[in-house]
Amino acid sequence: MKSFLKLLNFEFNRFFKLYIGIFVCMFIFQIGGTIVSSLLYKKQINKLVNQGAGQNTITEQLEPFGLLDVTYSLYFLGPLFIGLISILFYTFFIWYRDWIGKNTFIYRLLTLPTSRMNVFYAKLATIFITGLGLMAFQLFLMAIQSKVIAFIIPKVYRSDLDLMSVVYHLDITYMLLPTDVTEFIFYQYIGIVVTVVFFTSILIERSYRMIGNVYALLNIGIACLIMLAPLWSATFFGYNYLYGKEVILLVLLSSSIVLILSLVFSHYLINKKVTV
Amino acid sequence: MIEVKNIKKSYGKKQVLNGVSFTADKGEITCLVGINGSGKTTILNAIMNLTPIKSGEILIDGAELTKKTYEKIAYIPDTITMLSSMRIEDAFLFMQDYYTAWNEKRAEDLLTFFKLTKDEKIQHLSKGNKAKVNMILGLALDVDYILMDEPFSGIDIFSREQIADVFTSHLIEDRGVIITTHEIQDIEHLIDQVVLLDDGIVVKQFNAETVREEEGKSIIDVMREVYRP
Numbered sequence: 001m002k003s004f005l006k007l008l009n010f011e012f013n014r015f016f017k018l019y020i021g022i023f024v025c026m027f028i029f030q031i032g033g034t035i036v037s038s039l040l041y042k043k044q045i046n047k048l049v050n051q052g053a054g055q056n057t058i059t060e061q062l063e064p065f066g067l068l069d070v071t072y073s074l075y076f077l078g079p080l081f082i083g084l085i086s087i088l089f090y091t092f093f094i095w096y097r098d099w100i101g102k103n104t105f106i107y108r109l110l111t112l113p114t115s116r117m118n119v120f121y122a123k124l125a126t127i128f129i130t131g132l133g134l135m136a137f138q139l140f141l142m143a144i145q146s147k148v149i150a151f152i153i154p155k156v157y158r159s160d161l162d163l164m165s166v167v168y169h170l171d172i173t174y175m176l177l178p179t180d181v182t183e184f185i186f187y188q189y190i191g192i193v194v195t196v197v198f199f200t201s202i203l204i205e206r207s208y209r210m211i212g213n214v215y216a217l218l219n220i221g222i223a224c225l226i227m228l229a230p231l232w233s234a235t236f237f238g239y240n241y242l243y244g245k246e247v248i249l250l251v252l253l254s255s256s257i258v259l260i261l262s263l264v265f266s267h268y269l270i271n272k273k274v275t276v
Numbered sequence: 277m278i279e280v281k282n283i284k285k286s287y288g289k290k291q292v293l294n295g296v297s298f299t300a301d302k303g304e305i306t307c308l309v310g311i312n313g314s315g316k317t318t319i320l321n322a323i324m325n326l327t328p329i330k331s332g333e334i335l336i337d338g339a340e341l342t343k344k345t346y347e348k349i350a351y352i353p354d355t356i357t358m359l360s361s362m363r364i365e366d367a368f369l370f371m372q373d374y375y376t377a378w379n380e381k382r383a384e385d386l387l388t389f390f391k392l393t394k395d396e397k398i399q400h401l402s403k404g405n406k407a408k409v410n411m412i413l414g415l416a417l418d419v420d421y422i423l424m425d426e427p428f429s430g431i432d433i434f435s436r437e438q439i440a441d442v443f444t445s446h447l448i449e450d451r452g453v454i455i456t457t458h459e460i461q462d463i464e465h466l467i468d469q470v471v472l473l474d475d476g477i478v479v480k481q482f483n484a485e486t487v488r489e490e491e492g493k494s495i496i497d498v499m500r501e502v503y504r505p
Contacts, residue, residue: 006373014359108357111324112374113346207328275327 003114007122012129014097015090019130022086023137026079033075034145038152041065045157055156066159067146067166071173076145080172083134087127091195094123095202099276106276116270120199127195132188135176142166142173186248190227193255193262197223200262200269207273223258230254277301278323278349278421278452283332285318292318293329294476298469302420302452305443305466309456309499310473316456317354319473320423323454324351336421347377352414354426356406360399364392364409368416375417383416386447390438404435411439421452428459436462464495472502 041062048058063069070076098106109119142163149158167173178184201216208215225232230250234240242250278300285293292315300306308316321327323334325341336345351357358367364387371378387394390408392401398409407427414422428436436459442448443466457463464484472480479502487493493501 003374010370102355103360104353104355104357105359107324107326107351107353110326111346111351113343113376114374115343271325273328276321 003112004118004121004125007114007118008125011094011122011126015094015126015130018086018090019133022083022134026083026137026141029075029079030070030141031144031148033073034070034148035152037070037073037075038065038149041157042152045153059157062157064157064159065149065153066161067142067149067163068159068161068169070145070149071142071166071170077172080138083138084176087131087134090130091127091198092202094126095199095206099206104276110270110274110276117267120266120270124192124195124199128188128192131191138173139163139167139177186252189252190255193227193259196259196262196266200266203266203269203274207269207275209275223262226258227251227255277335277337278454279333279335279338280319280323281333281335283319283322283334284330285315285322285327286330291476293322295332296473296476296478297332298471298478298481300421300452300454300469303450304468305448305453305455305463306469306471307455307457307460307463307467307495308471308473309460309495311503314473315476316473317425320351320353320425320454320456323423324349326351347375347417348419349421349423350414350417350419352410352422352424352427354429356398356410356413358398358409358413361397363395363397365394367398367409367413368394371413371416377418379416379418382418382447383412386412386415389442404431407431408435408439411442415442415447419451421454422448424453424455424457426456426458428457428462440466460495460499467495470495470498472499474503 044062045058048061053061097103098109110116112119146163146166150160161169164179167177168179175187178187197220201219204216204219205212228251230242230247230253234242234247280296280298280300282295282297283293284291284295292313296315296319298306308319310316318327322329323336323341334341336349339345341349358370362370368378368380368383371383372380390405390412392405392408396405398406401409407429411424411427414424427439431439440462443453443463455463455467460467467484470480470482470484471478480498482498484495487495487498
């Protein structure tokens, strides 16, 4: 456990600079974008006021502005996607950075006097924590954006929705930050299983190299097939008498099977097959 | 004792090791000699379980390698095994964090011996100094066995002399060392056992001192006989 925590701290520190970079990028673009679009909206109001329009005329001519409008914009979705893609990219890079180029740090990691699976779990936990952190930061930014809008635009021209309602409206934010605890845990769990499947595929490639690429893709394909079995089998076999919650339970079960098989296989690969 | 028993290994269709067997005792320097691609590095990697073998067995003090074995065997590959962004002191701290066998005092002594300072960043070091840091990371572990892969490769003559001096010091005494090198003349007088490899097999294993005394031949003489008959 001690070695795992040390490795986790070590792995997290290695990602820290890039991670902060993602946060800064999100902050600048999202907050900057919110300020600019709020000011532009206010400019439109002022223009109408200068033309002699009253409050009622303005609210008739202009749709009210709020956080929801911000979330559909490029300056909001762009940095969020960049953050998500960076973490997805890092899911692979977290392994390959120890192998590629002149870097032979993998020699050290694999010869530490601790279980090699600790290296695996530390990398997994790093991805999980950074993913969670990104979501929390997004929520924090949305709260600031809401304040920014409230500061610039008068209440009468705003469409004030509470944060959770905004999250609920947008698919991407709802997937990342479901308002329901069970759903939140479900998505996190699926996220962990998917990451483990990716890690196993990376270890397959690192063990079998060229042909390993094919095996790795096969591994991902088979994992998807098993995980989504409750969904495709219902369509394939033409039955649809299961309730939504039952399907979710079955997906949880199939994902757990994938998780256990992937961990067992990864344990075998990292101890017996992987090559530096 | 490190026992390598009939190990076989192939990369695709190419058979790199075809039944290699030899032993390396504690307190002795065993040198693996062979032309490029003869499988010297692969053997060291296999001993450290850094590459799988097709068949055969590797025992360290009579047992198979486990995670605890890494506290009694150190590997010094031909490139540095620390992050280049680290300072030397960070690398030492990392070693101290994970290895109970880490001997900070010895690390400091070696740093002084090699005339290096702790605050230097690894990425700013010359190739020779990187090799020295790499060597410190292995030698400062209180381990029974040390594996060194081409410690003199691409290093200037003065650094080579410094590294060769390590072999005559107390730092190596009583430990079992397996070394691969092309620059055999640098440490010829220090080697106890020689393992000559060719085409994935051990073509000859001999005691350097015995051959010197009984046949009047140097290691290089024997190598000529084997590789250029």
